[in-house]
Amino acid sequence: MLPMIFALTTFVTFIIMEGVTWCTHRFIMHGLLWNLHEDHHQPHDNFFEKNDIFFIIFSIPSILLFYFGVDGGLNILFFIGLGILLYGIAYFLVHDVLIHRRFKWFDKTSNPYLKGLRKGHKMHHKHLGKEHGECFGMLYVPLKYFKAHQTV
Template identity: 45%
Template sequence: MTTSWLALTLIAIGVFLVMEIVAWAAHKYIMHGWGWGWHESHHEPHEGLFEKNDLYAVVFAIFAIGLFALGTFAALPIVTAIASGITLYGLFYFIVHDGLVHQRWPFRHIPHKGYAKRLVQAHRLHHAVKGREGCVSFGFLYAPPVEKLSAELKSSGRVREEQGERRPTN
């Protein structure tokens, strides 16, 4: 089966875009649901390089590696393009979420304007709630308007600062 490089590139880009929806749903319904046992580490202060929540990245990586293997050994370039889109999303997640938002790697930059600032603010609002209930903004690369998220948080009455607690630094 031959497919043009343009078609495969478009498939990879499409999968990359769809991954934000997949990640949003996984974050809201798995990580803040039955998978809270791993994700809780991300909402609490921690020491060291890794947190239990990083196991989710391992799961997604194993899935992508499996798709790469299937696409390669079964000569299915479309499957390899899908794996490429998932991997590209993982790379952006690592750079934007772990790097820019949580400052988990040495490059330190705090954005003061535009999309990056809104993304950081939205994720801080996500962490403004103690526990898994009442959080806002579950996307990793898309951030709803901060004003909307702030109003949603305020109406929930679950903001950490109102309870006199400090937000995690990670």
């Protein structure tokens, strides 16, 4: 029974992370910490951005949960940290590899879901400032971006 609870905890944490990502992106990255996120919305030729510091910031809770989740044997905190880590890996693959193509691993896709994700994120980036944004999530974007005949 315990392995099932741990697996469910990891899965639920992964799902909850989409909401956490939306809120963090909308209210922190496009709010209080816009100065770190702003370069991500501006055209540039640099491989690294100030925005990349969020990778470190967002990894800290997972690292701490792993640390405290092995205290005296595996406990639920470890699996919450695992859910956060798995979401972070998915975020990297979708955001940095598929959408922004910082790495040319999955350069060509015909998958309608992945094309919809790309379209939604492009709509997010059409706004160069922190106001008037849309599509702040990563794995969920509104259905309008998945309609047939939309170019990506």
